[in-house]
Amino acid sequence: MSDAELPVHDLLGGEVITAIVAAFYRRVPQDPLLGPMYPPHDLAGAEHRLRSFLIYRFGGPPDYLAERGHPRLRMRHNPFVIDQTARDRWMQLMLAAIDEVPAAAGLRDYLERFLGDIATFLINR
Numbered sequence: 001m002s003d004a005e006l007p008v009h010d011l012l013g014g015e016v017i018t019a020i021v022a023a024f025y026r027r028v029p030q031d032p033l034l035g036p037m038y039p040p041h042d043l044a045g046a047e048h049r050l051r052s053f054l055i056y057r058f059g060g061p062p063d064y065l066a067e068r069g070h071p072r073l074r075m076r077h078n079p080f081v082i083d084q085t086a087r088d089r090w091m092q093l094m095l096a097a098i099d100e101v102p103a104a105a106g107l108r109d110y111l112e113r114f115l116g117d118i119a120t121f122l123i124n125r
């Protein structure tokens with residue numbers, strides 16, 4: 001999907017993204033596979049990084065770039081063992097998070113494809 005087709009009107013403001021990412025990070029610490037990968041004392045920071053990346057990526061304010069520079073997501077995920085199982089678990093938690101946010105219902109299929117493609121690209125083992 002090209003950027004021109006991004007559902008920017010729904011995602012630009014960031015409120016839906018903020019709700020989804022919060023719901024995702026409520027699940028992360030409880031997950032036996034993904035939980036241990038995330039920094040236990042900086043989950044709020046991790047939540048902020050994913051939220052600001054997605055807001056930037058969907059055409060909102062580019063705070064992520066100012067704070068973190070070019071995303072370089074493959075390099076930044078290299079320390080973590082991401083096999084097909086970890087990728088699928090990440091998507092499972094993310095889709096559960098999306099389903100928790102009523103305002104995201106119409107975006108579910110789009111987000112599943114968009115995030116799923118990146119998740120597949122991040123498989124490194």
Ligand code: HEM
Pocket residue numbers: 034037038039042045046047049050053068071073076077080081082086087090091115116118119120122123
């Ligand atoms: C495929 C399964 C994935 C796993 C296991 C995973 C795991 C992680 C972990 C453990 C971190 C470090 C947390 C932190 O301190 O920031 C992280 C960071 C991050 N992840 Fe993922 N991730 C996955 C997929 C994705 C996807 C699909 C995206 C984007 C749509 C994404 C975007 C990010 C971003 C933006 C950061 C912060 C990078 C930075 O600025 O340092 N991740 N991820």
